[in-house]
Amino acid sequence: MPPKSDFAHVTQLVALNFLASKSTRADFAVDQTSLQLQIEAHAPGVYRLRCAPASALNPEKPSARARAHAEMLLARQEPVGELAVSSIAEPPASGWRIQQGDTTLELTQSPLQLAVYRGDDCILTSPEGSLTYDSTETLWRLSFDLDGDDALHGTGSTAGELNQRGTVSVSDKPEAPALPMIWSTKGWGLYFNTMARVEHDMGHSDPDLYQASMYGSVFDAFLFVGDPSEILNQYTALTGRAGQPSLWPMGVWLDQAPGQSSDDILAVVQTFRDQQWGLDAVCLGAPAVYGFQADKPVFEWDAARVPDARDLFSRAQALNIQLAAPSFPGVLSDTDMFAEWEDRGWLLIDDDGNAHIFDGNDVTGGKPFGLLDLTHKDVYKLWSERQRQVFDDGLGAPVCDAQFNIPDGITARGGESGAVLRTIYPLLARQALFDAVAGHKTPQEGVVISADLFPSAQRFAWQRGPRTGNDWAAFEHSLRTALSLGDSGVTVQTHTLGSAVHPVEGMSPELYIRWLAANVFSANFSFQALPALLPSAFDAATQELVQHWLQWRYRLVPYVLGIIEDAVRSGLPVQRSMALAFPSDPLAQVWDTQYMLGPALLVAPVLKPGKQVQVYLPEGDAWWDLNTGWRYEGGTTWTVEAGLDTLPLFGREGHMLCLGPTAQHTGDFNSARILDEVWMFGMPEHSPVVMRNKIRVMQMQGSSYIKGLEGLRILPSEGLEVKRRGAEVRISRAR
Missing domain, CATH: 2.60.40.1180 (Golgi alpha-mannosidase II)
Structure with a gap:
């Protein structure tokens, strides 16, 4: 809750008055304010709670930008549930009971409090003053009581305990993004339907309270009731589910090591083939091997790394290997294309109207760059179509991390800035790439390799895990990250066997095989082509064990792909x-x-x-x-x-x-x-x-x-x- 000095700007929702109800919705007025509270039966066991002035809740004609954001966040806009409203006149409090099936949401009239029932069991209650609005910051705060049975999951990835109780997470931090979703093993869940910042305080400030802060003029949240598997089912039906990959991505992957040439990586592939170690795909490393020409809006291959792209694809095909390669949604700042697109307004801009120049990174080879404004439909279309040409030429999948640290003063053409832009940008990048690689196929099949996390990330079935190191702690870190992402509704989380960018001294033969065995029983994984992390770096007995576990992996492919196909219906992850x-x-x-x-x-x-x-x-x-x-x-x-x-x-x-x-x-x-x-x-x-x-x-x-x-x-x-x-x-x- 805000400190007392802030209350001059804070509206506390103290009392409600019933206005009207229909089969899917009940409307309430908030005393002494212009606010209305709408409660909707969005689906069985799912209530949608919205609070704002009536004109904001029911606009006559939403803007194109608002419609676009709504479609990015929700796959299902219209409610499919039914509710029944009845009055509560039981001392000491009066209020309303909103029921659908065996779930009930009770509202106390004054002071406003909420209670959620699953059958006869009360699974969630709120304290007095549980919902407030700070007009100065356009900030909503919601709180619920926690008891000893509430283990909290679903806000994103963690390397620590999967139960996030006692921690704080923030949705738009590029270094550790969280999701605006949470669920409890006690049988309730919440999803905050916004691109803006959401902060979860999961018992950190007060061990007996869950407190959420949601920025924006309209409070919009979905309340789920059911077992966690039912909550993920409804959450993914609401926000979108993963398409399925084709068969080849389910095979084993190999990541190119830093500084390794195309000839070197194909030689490693040949070793895998000679030793009968299963392998299906090679992921080329940074920097990007293709990008915009300096003076033309078309892609070209980096001649230093790929002198002849057609020859590279031909050699890979001869080895029965698919290739993935890194890309980025930008243009180098010292090129004619940067100047031309700055003039056109096709790049993200600062307060002065100039294209913002981002510091170089691994993918750009350390060179500064400008980011394409993917909120501009022409820019989005251009980048996606250029990518499709590369896939039509033979590339199997793109690799793209677009969770950039975009400063607050940077603005997109659609008006997005700050937390909204930091949230929407990786979403647009992943969607554009998926459109390019899979959008023209029926049914849509394809993978986009990325570690970005954002609302609706679960629509894209290939989340890359962290490169954590080469010791037992790194192995556990990778596992916990995958399980926490699964708790967050992300279907496929891949692993790496070690890390080519960390010291390798801790990688013993025993750890190598234990890590490989666990990776085999996961959604998928990749070897690192660094010589010290390849099977050939170990003794003959270890190499035989590698072959043993890789045989297991390929025998498991029909089962693992079946789990992913099932996720289209259930929303459940591969690793649970x-x-x-x-x-x-x-x-x-x-x-x-x-x-x-x-x-x-x-x-x-x-x-x-x-x-x-x-x-x-x-x-x-x-x-x-x-x-x-x-x-x-x-x-x-x-x-x-x-x-x-x-x-x-x-x-x-x-x-x-x-x-x-x-x-x-x-x-x-x-x-x-x-x-x-x-x-x-x-x-x-x-x-x-x-x-x-x-x-x-x-x-x-x-x-x-x-x-x-x-x-x-x-x-x-x-x-x-x-x-x-x-x-x-x-x-x-x-x-």
């Missing part, structure tokens, strides 16, 4: 934290470096030297050890032995794991026979998650009948027997 998967099991959440890979597999990475690993198996299900075939009850802790050729992996009872064949790259996959083998964890109850899924499970009279397993090897759990009847497989108890 214990809090997301098991919100009602507090003990599981303590084991926050374990995770679910999709719905079927529990993975417990080995994060320190040694073979003995403690694993917690969440309650509510039984679990099958993939290494031994033993069955364990949930709610138990075990110490398991894991050599370097194994990883603590457990299948969730009732599920199946569908595996593909061993391959050296995804081009080896037979599209007519993408699967090779099925592992069953107890009696099958759920249809498996797998790409292009046509496998269906039906239960009847104690047996499971499965269609779609023709020609596949079936490995049932102990105590089950398999009978094939034409196209149908029957799984029943062994007699």
Whole structure:
């Protein structure tokens, strides 16, 4: 809450008066102000709360800029829920009860307070004075009570504990951007629908309060009620879900090392092929290998790094490799194009109307540059079309980090500046690139490689993880970042095996294999082409283990891609934290470096030297050890032995794991026979998650009948027997 000296400019929403209601919305007037509060049943379990003067809530004709921002933030504009409003006249307070299904939002008339119910359970309450508006700063503040069951997740990435309680995050910091979304394991979530700055104080100032600060003249927030998986489902249905990648990005990647030539990186690829280490893609390193010519608005390749682009693509194709390359939405400041586009107003400008010159970075080779004003539709179109030409020439994917530290005084043509511009810019850059690489395909397929985080980032299914170092702490950092991004609705988070820009002395053979094994059971990962971080830098035994785990990776591709395809319907990430998967099991959440890979597999990475690993198996299900075939009850802790050729992996009872064949790259996959083998964890109850899924499970009279397993090897759990009847497989108890 603001200090007392600030209250002269602060409107405190003290009391409400009911105005009207219809099937989707209830309207209230705020006493002694010009404000109105609208509560909308946006979807089952989702309430939209908006507060502002009536003219701002219901403008007759929104501006083109306002419509564009709304479309960037929300994939679904119109409400699809229904609500019922009833009065509360129960002493000592009166107010209203707004219901949809088994969720209820109660408003106390005076003083204004909110309470949220899930069934008969009250899961969220607000203190008095929970919503205020500071007209001087155009700042809204909202607070809710926290109790001991509220573990808070979803605001973005973290390298620390996944439960963010006790911390503060700010949405528009380029070095550590947060998302304007949060959820609690207790069953509630909030999303602040704005491009402006949002600050989350998650019990830092007051351990018993969650306090949010939202800048802007209109308060606009969505309140979610449900399990975390339901909240992510509704959140991503509201804000947009990921398109799916094509097959080749699911294979293993290799990142070019600093200073490495094209010949050098292709020689490394040849070594992978000779050693039968699976590989599908090479990501070229900074600086950018293509960009605008100095005097023409067309792209050219950097002749020093790529003397002949056609020859490079031809050589890559011969090795069955796709290429990705870095790009940036700008033009070098010492070129004729910079001067021409400054005159046209095609670059971001300062208060004096001059194009702002940004300091050079790795991608520009240290050279200063101007940023294209992507809010200008002609500039956006030009940059996207130029990129499409590069992909049509043979480039597989772009790499672009556009979370620039844009100073407050810099303005775009659309009028955006400050936090809004810092938020909208990486969004526009990623969208323009996705339009270029995938927009002309039906259905849209493609990846844009970026570490940028912004509202609706989850629409683009390829989030690059951090380059953290080469020791055990860096390994854990990478894992926690991926899990926290998954908690934030980002479907795919990729990892790097070590870092070419950090000292490599800490990378032992044991750490290398443990890190690789965990990466195999993730959305995806990349090797670093620095010689000291390649498999060839290690002994023969380690290289054999690399081959072992890479074979596992390619066998998992149909399952992992199936999870991504499923995210289009569910919004759930590939790697799911214990809090997301098991919100009602507090003990599981303590084991926050374990995770679910999709719905079927529990993975417990080995994060320190040694073979003995403690694993917690969440309650509510039984679990099958993939290494031994033993069955364990949930709610138990075990110490398991894991050599370097194994990883603590457990299948969730009732599920199946569908595996593909061993391959050296995804081009080896037979599209007519993408699967090779099925592992069953107890009696099958759920249809498996797998790409292009046509496998269906039906239960009847104690047996499971499965269609779609023709020609596949079936490995049932102990105590089950398999009978094939034409196209149908029957799984029943062994007699």
